Amino acid sequence: MSTEDDAKNKAIDDEAAALVAAVAPAAVAALIARYSEAEHVGIRSNWYELDPHSARRVPVAPAARAGYLAKLIDSNQAELQRDIARYNDLRARGLAALSRCDILISSGGRPLEALRCALDLKTAHISYHLSILVRLALELEDAHAAQARTIRPAPAAVPAPTAARAAVDMSAFRPGVRCEIVAASHPSASRDVGKRVIVDRANPEYGSVWAHDDKPVTYRTDRAGRRVVDHDPRCIQTIYGVDQLRVLP
Incomplete structure (x- = not known):
């Protein structure tokens, strides 16, 4: 990276830092106080309308469907944990958790607005994944029930004829x-x-x-x-x- 690029990056960082410094800490605290802890974010009221599969092809056979749903649940759980971690970081560090892009571009130089948007976005992500996980859990339960109906116990052993x-x-x-x-x-x-x-x-x-x-x-x-x-x-x-x-x- 050239000296000129270094100078530009420093100027951008300084501009973002100046905008953050101009925000009163009390205003940041008041904004964060409006957002509950991550464990209090609930599922959406229309959770039953959400499609957890998007364009994916859902297997028809119960065993294959159960395996597919289990993997999808694991994937959504991982995304949920990442969203919760980011949400907690925003609540803990406030403006310090924002990037210069968040401050200068996304919010047009309004750090407090950038923090609000970031918290709203993560709240939406958490509620979405929680809702999807409810749907997937119910579908997995149905798949297991269907799988149980198709698995029949082995017939009891029958004594084979003993005499030729x-x-x-x-x-x-x-x-x-x-x-x-x-x-x-x-x-x-x-x-x-x-x-x-x-x-x-x-x-x-x-x-x-x-x-x-x-x-x-x-x-x-x-x-x-x-x-x-x-x-x-x-x-x-x-x-x-x-x-x-x-x-x-």
């Missing part, structure tokens, strides 16, 4: 034999364990049988007054491996 089907005596599974289901072929069928079925026919080649629920045929009376079948369990049959069944005495 080829080794089972198929002669025991004659048509009409009653059996109890002792194992499920898939976790989703575990609710059928303990249910009783009746063998309709056997398939020795695959070690399996066709069976239906051990329930009686039910009847109803139709509009003509005739007695007709309402439900016949034999019409709904399921294939079971013989190692899933226990023949009942």
Whole structure:
């Protein structure tokens, strides 16, 4: 930097310092007294109308949305802390916390007005970030709830068939034999364990049988007054491996 530049900078600094010195300390104190401490700055009354996402694309999947919102909350928290630090510095140091640009350019050479504008700006920033954080916290809560609804607990372990089907005596599974289901072929069928079925026919080649629920045929009376079948369990049959069944005495 040249000597000429140094001289210009010194002249600017001197001009700003002279303007600051001309302000009565009592006027500065009175202005600062109008602004509460940072922890007393509240959220905006229209916080629910603020858009915390701007032009960002919000993920649709609950897990991805929760991660996105958590990062956005961290970012806004960091900005809030910076704004609070600047606000506290303005309240603590008054005109000394202002730059020469604040004094000479932004306020047109009115230091007290520059301080007021700076405090108003930081108050607005703090209330904005507090409001956005409320919105984001609610959205994150909803995302976690949606995520919980999509995560289903693992199905309970189902005992796997223990005997090889080829080794089972198929002669025991004659048509009409009653059996109890002792194992499920898939976790989703575990609710059928303990249910009783009746063998309709056997398939020795695959070690399996066709069976239906051990329930009686039910009847109803139709509009003509005739007695007709309402439900016949034999019409709904399921294939079971013989190692899933226990023949009942």
